[in-house]
Amino acid sequence: MRTRGDVLELAILGQLQSAPMHGYELRKRLNATLGAFRALSYGSLYPCLKALVVGGWIEATDTADLPHALAGKRARIVYQLTAEGKERLARTLSEAEPAAWEDENFDVRFSLFADTDAETRLRILEGRRTRIVERREAMRRHAQLTRERRDHYTLELQRHGLEQIEREVHWLEDLITAERRPPHPASEAPDPPRTKEQA
Amino acid sequence: MRTRGDVLELAILGQLQSAPMHGYELRKRLNATLGAFRALSYGSLYPCLKALVVGGWIEATDTADLPHALAGKRARIVYQLTAEGKERLARTLSEAEPAAWEDENFDVRFSLFADTDAETRLRILEGRRTRIVERREAMRRHAQLTRERRDHYTLELQRHGLEQIEREVHWLEDLITAERRPPHPASEAPDPPRTKEQA
DNA sequence: TCTGCCATGTAAGCCGTTACATGATTTT
DNA sequence: AAAATCATGTAACGGCTTACATGGCAGA
Numbered sequence: 141m142r143t144r145g146d147v148l149e150l151a152i153l154g155q156l157q158s159a160p161m162h163g164y165e166l167r168k169r170l171n172a173t174l175g176a177f178r179a180l181s182y183g184s185l186y187p188c189l190k191a192l193v194v195g196g197w198i199e200a201t202d203t204a205d206l207p208h209a210l211a212g213k214r215a216r217i218v219y220q221l222t223a224e225g226k227e228r229l230a231r232t233l234s235e236a237e238p239a240a241w242e243d244e245n246f247d248v249r250f251s252l253f254a255d256t257d258a259e260t261r262l263r264i265l266e267g268r269r270t271r272i273v274e275r276r277e278a279m280r281r282h283a284q285l286t287r288e289r290r291d292h293y294t295l296e297l298q299r300h301g302l303e304q305i306e307r308e309v310h311w312l313e314d315l316i317t318a319e320r321r322p323p324h325p326a327s328e329a330p331d332p333p334r335t336k337e338q339a
Numbered sequence: 340m341r342t343r344g345d346v347l348e349l350a351i352l353g354q355l356q357s358a359p360m361h362g363y364e365l366r367k368r369l370n371a372t373l374g375a376f377r378a379l380s381y382g383s384l385y386p387c388l389k390a391l392v393v394g395g396w397i398e399a400t401d402t403a404d405l406p407h408a409l410a411g412k413r414a415r416i417v418y419q420l421t422a423e424g425k426e427r428l429a430r431t432l433s434e435a436e437p438a439a440w441e442d443e444n445f446d447v448r449f450s451l452f453a454d455t456d457a458e459t460r461l462r463i464l465e466g467r468r469t470r471i472v473e474r475r476e477a478m479r480r481h482a483q484l485t486r487e488r489r490d491h492y493t494l495e496l497q498r499h500g501l502e503q504i505e506r507e508v509h510w511l512e513d514l515i516t517a518e519r520r521p522p523h524p525a526s527e528a529p530d531p532p533r534t535k536e537q538a
Numbered sequence: 539t540c541t542g543c544c545a546t547g548t549a550a551g552c553c554g555t556t557a558c559a560t561g562a563t564t565t566t
Numbered sequence: 567a568a569a570a571t572c573a574t575g576t577a578a579c580g581g582c583t584t585a586c587a588t589g590g591c592a593g594a
Contacts, residue, residue, distance in 0.1 A: 148553090164573050172481055173493060175500060177474050181555055186575055214562055216573065253492035275376050282371055293452035294372060300510050301374060304503060311499050347581090363545050380583055385547055413590050415545065544591075555580080563572070 146239075147248050148180075148188050149197075153221065153229040154252045156198060160220035163189060173251055189219060197225035229255075236263035241271050262319045269312040276305045346444050347379075347387050348396075352420065352428040353451045355397060359419035362388060372450055388418060396424035428454075435459045440467035461518045468511040475504045 155161065155169050167185050171178070192198045199222050204215035221229070233256045240249045246268055253261050279302050290298070354360065354368050366384050370377070391397045398421050403414035420428065432455045439448045445467055452460050478501050489497070 162573075163575090172485065175478075177477060179555090182573090182575070183556075183577090184554055190575095214573075247496065250496055251493050254490035278376060279374075286371065291453035294450055296514070297446065297449055304506065307503065307506070315495070361545075362547090378583090381545090381547070382549090382584075383582055389547095413545075539594095541594080542592085544589100546588085548585100548587080550583105550585085552583080553581100556578090558577080559575085561573085563570100565570070566568080 147245050148184060149192060150229075150232060150245075150252075151248045152185075152188065152192065153197065153225055153232075154248070154255070156219060156221050157226070157229060157255065160201075160218050162216040162218050164216075166219070174247055192225070193219075196222060197228055198222060233257075234260055236260045236267065238267060240264050241268035258319065262316065265312055265316050265319060269309065269316065272305060272308050272312065276302070276309060279305060345438075346447050347383060348391060349428075349431060349444075349451075350447045351384075351387065351391065352396060352424060352431075353447070353454070355418060355420050356425070356428060356454065359400075359417050361415040361417050363415075365418070373446055391424075392418075395421060396427055397421060432456075433459055435462035435466065437466060439463050440470050457518065461515065464511055464515050464518060468508065468515065471504060471507050471511065475501065475508060478504065 151170055151174070152166065155166055155173075161169070163182070163185055166189075167180055167182065170180055170185075189198070189200075193200050198219045201218045201220070202215060203218060233252060236259075239245055241264055246264075249256075249264055256264075279298070283298050283302065350369055350373070351365065354365055354372075360368070362381070362385055365388075366379055366381065369379055369384075388397070388399075392399050397418045400417045400419070401414060402417060432451060435458075438444055440463055445463075448455075448463055455463075478497070482497050482501065486494075
């Protein structure tokens with residue numbers, strides 16, 4: 141069982157950046173950040189954590205091996221980034237590869253934008269937009285071609301799908317505009333795009 | 340390699356209902372009807388067709404075995420529904436099981452609404468709505484809880500996701516309303532209460 | 539001729555889930 | 567005392583894609 145999954149790895153490294161965590165907690169956070177519904181299972185998570193440890197990107201500490209404090213609490217395995225892990229995370233986050241704007245990866249990359257430099261953010265957003273616009277055009281073309289011989293429901297499905305995609309494009313365009321707007325980071329706005337404070 | 344996949348089977352049976360077809364054509368149609376992008380591969384399609392033949396739901400005819408006409412065209416395998424296949428399709432389409440409104444199945448079921456009776460349509464739409472509303476509530480609750488400690492981008496991702504889901508709910512509610520409107524199917528004149536015509 | 543689309547398939551592998559197994563801790 | 571939730575893991579399987587293998591037919 142390989143259980144690679146570039147995306148999951150990145151998501152985990154990204155979460156561990158803000159704080160060391162054990163698996164159970166990590167899962168809750170991940171499920172929370174990326175859609176409250178799509179449940180990531182332990183069957184994926186734990187093997188992936190193992191692989192990250194083997195790769196040297198994270199380090200596992202069993203709280204049972206720490207004799208000092210932590211009295212009443214049960215043993216848990218807390219994971220934290222190694223120096224290599226931090227470096228790798230930083231490198232990955234600075235790349236704007238085409239894969240970054242595919243469906244499977246985009247959300248994770250986007251959710252880590254606070255730790256991504258402005259140029260990479262912009263390039264990923266633009267790549268994503270191109271991708272989605274392509275999709276929209278394909279749908280429009282197809283809708284045009286088959287317009288006549290379709291029943292009401294198929295038509296409605298098509299219309300709704302197209303509408304959702306158009307919203308997506310709009311959303312991306314707003315984000316791109318916003319990214320381009322402030323070339324002078326320290327000027328106006330009562331609500332500056334403050335980089336997040338670590339808890 | 341099992342390659343079951345209830346959904347794919349249903350989609351195929353549904354397509355073959357309108358006309359016999361060979362695999363290649365079938366694939367194009369399926370990819371067209373359900374999202375112009377998500378490419379169904381031959382690696383799924385052909386094994387599934389085979390399984391349907393074995394199950395007795397469809398019948399395969401190699402055009403090479405028909406010596407009479409069809410001169411210049413190359414050999415193709417044309418599939419058509421058997422009597423059992425038609426019956427099974429009809430039975431499946433009349434059921435409004437919970438599975439029908441899950442993500443993986445809903446689109447296919449919906450795209451076959453033209454062959455589904457009104458009551459089943461309504462129940463599937465309502466089931467779907469309940470499901471999506473649940474999801475929306477989960478997101479709202481979660482957004483409320485974590486509102487403070489989130490960076491701009493995570494927040495934006497959340498906001499956009501919620502908006503898309505709200506649109507989905509709205510869409511479903513419109514559809515449900517439309518389904519409920521004509522309770523007396525054979526009463527009104529062709530003019531006054533006219534439901535909207537699609538362009 | 540050769541490029542590209544039509545047409546049918548198979549084998550391997552990927553990425554993930556479900557179901558199982560186990561047990562501690564907390565809440566009711 | 568029982569039930570819920572915390573916490574960690576493994577084995578099996580599921581459905582899909584990719585890549586491979588093969589070849590006919592059409593038009594540049």
